[in-house]
Structure formats: C-alpha cells, structure tokens
Amino acid sequence: MPDLDDASAAAGTVAAPGGVGLVAPRDFVHARPFTFQSGQSLPGFTIRYETYGQLNPARDNAILICHALSGDHHCAGRHSPDDRKPGWWDNLIGPGRAVDTNRFCVISSNCLGGCVGSTGPSSLDPATGRPYGISFPFVTIRDMVRAQKLLLDHLGVSALHAVIGGSMGGMQVLQWGIEYPGFVRRLLAMATTSREGAQAIAFNEVGRQAIMQDPAWNQGEYPKDGGPRTGLAIARMMAHITYVSDASMDRKFGRRKKAEANGDAYTFDIQFEVESYLRHQGQSFINRFDANSYLYITRALDQFDLAQAYGSLEAAFAPVQAETLVVGFTSDWLFPPEQNRTIALALLRCGKRATYAELETDLGHDSFLLESEDLYAIVRGFLEREATVEVDFNI
Amino acid sequence: MPDLDDASAAAGTVAAPGGVGLVAPRDFVHARPFTFQSGQSLPGFTIRYETYGQLNPARDNAILICHALSGDHHCAGRHSPDDRKPGWWDNLIGPGRAVDTNRFCVISSNCLGGCVGSTGPSSLDPATGRPYGISFPFVTIRDMVRAQKLLLDHLGVSALHAVIGGSMGGMQVLQWGIEYPGFVRRLLAMATTSREGAQAIAFNEVGRQAIMQDPAWNQGEYPKDGGPRTGLAIARMMAHITYVSDASMDRKFGRRKKAEANGDAYTFDIQFEVESYLRHQGQSFINRFDANSYLYITRALDQFDLAQAYGSLEAAFAPVQAETLVVGFTSDWLFPPEQNRTIALALLRCGKRATYAELETDLGHDSFLLESEDLYAIVRGFLEREATVEVDFNI
Numbered sequence: 001m002p003d004l005d006d007a008s009a010a011a012g013t014v015a016a017p018g019g020v021g022l023v024a025p026r027d028f029v030h031a032r033p034f035t036f037q038s039g040q041s042l043p044g045f046t047i048r049y050e051t052y053g054q055l056n057p058a059r060d061n062a063i064l065i066c067h068a069l070s071g072d073h074h075c076a077g078r079h080s081p082d083d084r085k086p087g088w089w090d091n092l093i094g095p096g097r098a099v100d101t102n103r104f105c106v107i108s109s110n111c112l113g114g115c116v117g118s119t120g121p122s123s124l125d126p127a128t129g130r131p132y133g134i135s136f137p138f139v140t141i142r143d144m145v146r147a148q149k150l151l152l153d154h155l156g157v158s159a160l161h162a163v164i165g166g167s168m169g170g171m172q173v174l175q176w177g178i179e180y181p182g183f184v185r186r187l188l189a190m191a192t193t194s195r196e197g198a199q200a201i202a203f204n205e206v207g208r209q210a211i212m213q214d215p216a217w218n219q220g221e222y223p224k225d226g227g228p229r230t231g232l233a234i235a236r237m238m239a240h241i242t243y244v245s246d247a248s249m250d251r252k253f254g255r256r257k258k259a260e261a262n263g264d265a266y267t268f269d270i271q272f273e274v275e276s277y278l279r280h281q282g283q284s285f286i287n288r289f290d291a292n293s294y295l296y297i298t299r300a301l302d303q304f305d306l307a308q309a310y311g312s313l314e315a316a317f318a319p320v321q322a323e324t325l326v327v328g329f330t331s332d333w334l335f336p337p338e339q340n341r342t343i344a345l346a347l348l349r350c351g352k353r354a355t356y357a358e359l360e361t362d363l364g365h366d367s368f369l370l371e372s373e374d375l376y377a378i379v380r381g382f383l384e385r386e387a388t389v390e391v392d393f394n395i
Numbered sequence: 396m397p398d399l400d401d402a403s404a405a406a407g408t409v410a411a412p413g414g415v416g417l418v419a420p421r422d423f424v425h426a427r428p429f430t431f432q433s434g435q436s437l438p439g440f441t442i443r444y445e446t447y448g449q450l451n452p453a454r455d456n457a458i459l460i461c462h463a464l465s466g467d468h469h470c471a472g473r474h475s476p477d478d479r480k481p482g483w484w485d486n487l488i489g490p491g492r493a494v495d496t497n498r499f500c501v502i503s504s505n506c507l508g509g510c511v512g513s514t515g516p517s518s519l520d521p522a523t524g525r526p527y528g529i530s531f532p533f534v535t536i537r538d539m540v541r542a543q544k545l546l547l548d549h550l551g552v553s554a555l556h557a558v559i560g561g562s563m564g565g566m567q568v569l570q571w572g573i574e575y576p577g578f579v580r581r582l583l584a585m586a587t588t589s590r591e592g593a594q595a596i597a598f599n600e601v602g603r604q605a606i607m608q609d610p611a612w613n614q615g616e617y618p619k620d621g622g623p624r625t626g627l628a629i630a631r632m633m634a635h636i637t638y639v640s641d642a643s644m645d646r647k648f649g650r651r652k653k654a655e656a657n658g659d660a661y662t663f664d665i666q667f668e669v670e671s672y673l674r675h676q677g678q679s680f681i682n683r684f685d686a687n688s689y690l691y692i693t694r695a696l697d698q699f700d701l702a703q704a705y706g707s708l709e710a711a712f713a714p715v716q717a718e719t720l721v722v723g724f725t726s727d728w729l730f731p732p733e734q735n736r737t738i739a740l741a742l743l744r745c746g747k748r749a750t751y752a753e754l755e756t757d758l759g760h761d762s763f764l765l766e767s768e769d770l771y772a773i774v775r776g777f778l779e780r781e782a783t784v785e786v787d788f789n790i
Binding site for chain 2: 038040134138195196197198199201202203205206208209210212213215230233234237238241245246249250252253254255266268271272274275278279282295299302303305308333336
C-alpha cells in the first residue's frame with residue numbers, strides 16, 4: 001500500500017501512484033443460446049472485458065465495475081503508451097487507489113447490447129451476415145447482469161467482493177444484489193435510481209426521436225460507418241446537458257464567447273464557448289457509439305423499475321444479502337439525491353445492511369466520475385472494512 | 396368591478412367573469428425603414444396585435460403584454476365562438492381579472508421576427524418575392540421593444556400604465572424600462588433573467604442544431620408548409636421539458652404506460668404516457684411555428700445580456716423610472732429564482748422602486764402561465780395601487 005501521507009497527498013491531490021498501466025481487452029464468447037427477459041433469444045454472444053489485478057487463490061477478491069449508458073469496459077489504464085486518455089474510472093481504480101488493484105481483481109465488461117466489442121445491434125447476425133439492427137432482442141438491465149454472471153463463471157470467480165457502478169451501472173449493481181444474493185458481498189451504487197421519473201424518460205425519448213427521425217436511421221438498417229450521425233449527435237448534446245449542472249456549466253463556460261465571435265456577432269454559427277463544447281461532445285460521440293445501441297440501452301434504462309418488477313421495492317430487495325452503500329450527489333438532477341436515498345431506505349426497511357452517503361458537489365450527475373477525495377475515501381472505507389455478511393458459496 | 400367575495404371566490408377559484416369575449420387581431424404597418432441593432436435594416440414591417448378594453452381620454456391606461464418564445468399576440472379571448480382554447484394568458488386578463496380590462500386597455504403584439512402575423516423570416520421579401528429566410532436581419536430584444544413602441548405611438552398611447560411579460564416577455568419588460576423610462580409606470584417581469592446562463596444557451600443551441608441539421612432546413616430556404624419539421628419538433632420536445640418540472644411531470648404522467656403498451660411491452664414506439672405527450676407537443680408546434688423564427692428568437696434570448704450591453708446591471712438600470720415587480724418561481728430551473736432576484740436587487744442598489752416576489756410552485760418555468768390565486772393577487776395589487784412615479788410625458 002502506498003503511503004497516503006506522501007507529497008502528492010500533502011499537496012491536496014489524491015495519492016495516485018501509477019495506475020494500472022497498459023491493459024488489453026479480451027473477449028468472452030458464450031457459445032450457447034441465451035434467452036432475454038423479453039423472451040427473444042440469441043444463439044450466443046460475446047462480452048468484451050478487461051481485468052486489472054489478480055484473483056486470489058479463493059477467487060473471491062473480484063470487484064465488478066458496471067458502466068453507464070455511454071461507457072464501456074475500458075475503465076482503467078491505457079491501451080497503448082500514446083493513448084491520450086486512460087479508462088473512464090482510472091482516477092478511482094489502480095494500485096493504491098480507492099479500488100485498490102493490489103488487493104482486488106477488478107473486472108469490467110461492455111454491456112450486452114452495447115457497441116464496444118460486446119454483442120449488440122451493430123454486431124453481425126450470423127443468420128443474415130448483416131448487422132442485427134432493430135431485430136436485436138430487447139435488452140434489460142437484468143439481461144446485462146445475467147450476461148456478466150456468465151462471464152464471471154467463465155473466469156472462475158467464486159464470489160464478488162463488490163459490484164460498483166454509477167447511473168445505469170448503479171441499476172446493474174442493485175440487480176446483482178437481487179439476482180445473485182449469495183455471490184456478492186458489497187453493493188456500491190452511485191448517482192442511480194430504482195426507477196426513472198417522467199423527466200428522465202422524457203429526455204431519453206427526445207434522444208430516441210432525434211435518432212429515429214433522422215432519415216439515415218432507415219429503420220435501424222445502416223452501414224457501419226454511416227447511420228443517423230446527425231440524430232445521434234443531437235441526442236448526445238442534449239443528454240450531456242443533463243449529465244452536468246447549471247452551476248458547473250456556468251463555471252466552465254459562463255457566457256464566454258469564442259475568440260472569433262467578438263461582441264454581438266450576429267450569427268447562427270458558434271458564438272458562445274458552451275455551443276462549441278456541446279458540438280464537440282456530439283461529434284466525438286458519433287465516432288464511438290452506435291445509434292441503435294443508444295436506442296436499446298436508453299430503453300433498458302426507462303424500463304428498469306424494481307418496484308414494478310417485484311411488486312414493491314421492499315419485495316425486490318428481500319433476497320439481498322450484500323451490504324449496500326448508495327451514494328447520491330446534491331447537484332445530480334438526472335437521478336437526484338432523493339432517488340438514491342429511497343434505495344437505501346427501502347433496504348433498511350427490509351432489515352438489510354445499507355447506508356446512504358450524500359456528497360455535496362456542483363458537478364451534476366457526472367459527479368460520480370469526477371475527482372473527489374470525499375468519494376475516494378468513502379469507496380475505500382466501504383471496500384476495505386471487514387464484511388459482516390456471510391457469503392453463501394453454494395449458488 | 397366584480398365582487399371578489401362572490402361564490403366562485405368562496406369556492407377557491409378566481410373570480411373570472413366572462414373574459415374579453417370575441418377578439419380580432421389587427422395589423423400595424425410601419426411603412427418606413429427600420430434599422431435593427433445589428434445595423435441591418437428593412438424597408439418597413441408589420442406588427443400584428445390585439446387590444447382588449449378601452450383607452451381612457453388621457454390615453455395613459457394602456458398595459459402592454461409581451462409574449463415568450465413560442466407565444467404570440469393572442470393572449471386573451473377567442474377568435475371565434477368555437478375556438479377550442481382562449482388566448483394564452485386568458486386566465487390573467489379580462490373584465491374583473493387580475494389585469495382588469497374594465498380599467499385598462501391591454502395591448503399585445505406578436506414580436507418582430509415572429510411568425511404569427513408580424514414581419515419575420517417567413518415573411519415575403521418584397522425584393523425577391525420569396526421568404527426572407529436567414530437573410531432576415533438578426534433581431535434583438537431591444538429591436539422587439541422599439542417595434543412595440545412604434546405600434547403604441549401609432550395607437551396614440553401617451554404612457555403605459557404597465558408592461559407585463561414572462562420569460563422572453565420579461566426581458567422585453569426590462570428593456571422597456573431602460574429604453575423608454577418616461578413612458579412606462581410599472582414593470583412586471585416574471586420567470587425571466589437579465590442574461591441566460593450557460594445551460595439555457597446550451598439547450599437553445601441543441602434546438603437550433605436539431606433544426607439546422609435537418610436536411611429540410613436547406614439553409615433556411617423552404618416552402619411555407621414544409622421545412623425542417625422534424626428538427627423543429629425535436630427542438631420543441633426538448634424545450635418543453637425545460638418549461639415544466641420533474642415534479643409536475645411526475646404528477647401528471649409518472650411512469651404510467653399507454654393503454655396499448657401493457658406490462659413490459661418491448662418497443663421503441665410510444666410506451667410511456669410522457670412520450671406520447673411530448674410527441675404531441677412537438678407535432679402541434681410544427682403546425683404553428685416557423686423554424687427560422689425559432690432560430691432568430693432563441694438567438695435573441697441568448698444575446699440578451701443587460702450587464703454586458705450597458706457595462707453593468709446597475710448601469711443598465713440607471714435610467715429606469717418605473718416601479719418594478721419581479722416574480723420568480725421556486726421550481727423554475729430554466730430561469731431560476733436567483734436570476735429573477737438578481738434583477739430586483741440591482742434595481743434596489745440603483746435606488747429604484749423595485750420588489751421581488753418568489754412564489755412556491757412545482758410547475759417549473761411555465762408557472763407564470765398557470766392558474767395561481769397568489770399570482771393574480773400580486774399582479775392585481777401591483778397594477779391597482781397608486782403609482783409613486785412621476786411620468787415624464789415629454790419623450
């Protein structure tokens with residue numbers, strides 16, 4: 001373990017020695033039929049994943065990381081020395097970091113239905129040789145979790161030390177605790193909800209309409225490098241606003257104008273820096289994300305409703321054995337603190353070990369992704385304390 | 396004056412006898428050149444307007460109503476006996492209502508740059524015989540106000556008892572107090588801002604991109620019944636979410652599903668009621684609004700920045716003579732209460748007569764449009780008390 005009293009900690013930054021270094025994704029091929037919650041099925045699927053750290057002899061020190069809507073399996077390290085950016089949760093995961101890869105074996109996979117190596121609507125349908133498009137089965141959060149379990153079985157994991165995720169990843173965390181209660185010791189869900197409210201559904205619907213009304217969507221049939229790029233960029237620009245906050249956008253951009261837009265330049269082209277930033281968000285997204293996956297995954301988000309699926313939130317959580325930590329962020333207006341608190345309260349009402357931490361941030365929904373000493377300390381404390389839960393290995 | 400102690404008031408509803416009845420819009424044609432703030436000019440313009448109530452002999456009992464982005468001049472009464480809905484502020488305006496047409500002559504006009512009768516980008520350019528499109532001059536809030544002043548001069552109004560508006564209408568109210576200080580006695584601005592923050596600009600930019608990226612936009616050249624209907628509908632759906640609130644959407648729709656979408660219907664078509672509602676908002680908007688006007692008016696909103704235009708908010712308000720009431724709504728997250736309060740505070744720092752009222756609602760930005768006894772009482776009190784301001788008639 002690195003010394004937390006070292007120079008970087010003293011300077012007010014987090015002790016972050018090195019990170020996990022170079023990493024490479026791998027593919028797990030499940031070559032047997034898989035039936036989705038919808039009743040539809042696939043003859044098999046591939047899940048792309050990465051691991052950081054080593055499994056212990058008991059194979060029970062694994063931590064599963066679940067990504068959000070636009071994330072993927074690459075959450076720590078770099079794929080090549082000249083990678084511009086590390087994985088999306090690199091600040092949290094690594095040797096000596098809050099999720100300590102000296103102690104834990106971190107496993108992270110691209111979700112079923114995704115578009116970064118795992119089987120999804122952009123994958124080729126062996127029956128036709130063309131991408132599935134919208135003939136791909138509808139995917140639910142539970143389907144994603146069941147596919148992750150098959151991956152963990154393949155890797156010989158005997159129990160999960162923890163499942164961690166924010167936003168859609170947090171939904172998967174909750175589903176893990178319900179679906180495989182004896183397999184997971186700790187649930188850590190951040191910036192999430194047990195069901196979206198009308199506003200979150202509404203934003204997802206506008207995004208889907210932007211994609212589906214783009215003529216290039218063509219009922220989901222488009223070439224790999226084509227498709228509804230305009231609609232997807234619009235969807236992403238709008239969604240991005242919901243991931244941040246009024247305050248953080250004001251701090252970052254305010255009303256500053258682009259250098260070329262002096263004074264009251266009269267134009268419909270970029271005038272304010274925030275416009276330029278948003279367009280960049282849209283453009284970079286269309287080069288890495290599949291529009292049909294966006295439809296499938298937002299639908300999975302909208303349909304996730306534990307109370308409806310199990311009769312009540314308490315009924316949903318009845319089987320949970322893991323200790324649960326839910327973290328909400330004050331400035332998150334997509335999945336607001338109340339929705340996070342509700343999860344912990346329902347678990348407590350069921351007599352489960354659960355707690356809720358609310359962090360004061362002004363960074364919005366994406367707070368769970370950002371550098372925060374407070375968050376790191378809570379995550380580390382939750383992962384490294386002794387478990388009070390007896391794990392049933394006889395799943 | 397109706398008796399406020401009558402049965403309907405006792406029953407908890409507002410005394411609202413009758414409304415203004417049948418009304419007809421009229422056109423004011425300004426047949427002289429008009430130079431916009433941008434330096435561009437038009438040989439003349441038309442402003443469509445309506446009036447309710449009578450001007451008194453001194454011609455100083457007029458109240459000007461300024462509409463928001465998607466509003467128009469038709470704010471009270473009906474155009475025909477079978478009109479399904481009255482004007483957009485009919486609950487506020489009428490004989491005996493908060494803006495009492497027995498006492499005041501209410502004047503309401505469609506803004507310059509609009510698309511409901513006033514000259515805007517969808518009007519025919521006499522030089523080409525085709526719609527101006529994006530060759531139309533850029534419009535600012537100040538341009539809208541200057542055009543309104545020409546209308547009032549034409550109508551022989553000697554002074555305004557008040558100018559009232561919400562959202563963009565509130566921006567016009569503030570500009571009125573600055574531009575024509577001796578002409579207006581009371582400013583009543585609701586759910587507004589002296590300048591948008593980055594988030595509001597960001598939402599407007601996504602809307603503009605949805606329109607301009609629609610191939611049917613065609614650089615602003617499209618036939619009257621064509622154009623970027625898809626993009627405009629997307630823009631409206633998204634914007635509508637920002638006009639309401641998470642709480643009000645949850646109360647109105649929650650996660651209720653459409654009758655045809657039973658259980659976990661797996662579809663990208665409408666599943667939740669809120670989706671159906673939003674699509675309806677988009678579809679009805681494209682039948683009444685011009686996409687280029689949407690671009691021009693959202694740009695006018697984004698560019699409105701009193702502090703930047705005059706050096707500081709205090710410098711902007713230095714000439715104001717009117718008494719000002721600013722009303723903010725707790726659930727308004729588009730132009731939040733703080734931005735409204737800021738206006739009143741700056742006026743007070745300048746030694747002006749100003750006050751701020753914050754109404755507790757959960758209806759979001761559109762709270763200013765909705766039925767509220769509290770709002771009516773404040774508006775009535777502000778309009779009917781004696782003015783403490785001496786009006787300078789020698790403008």
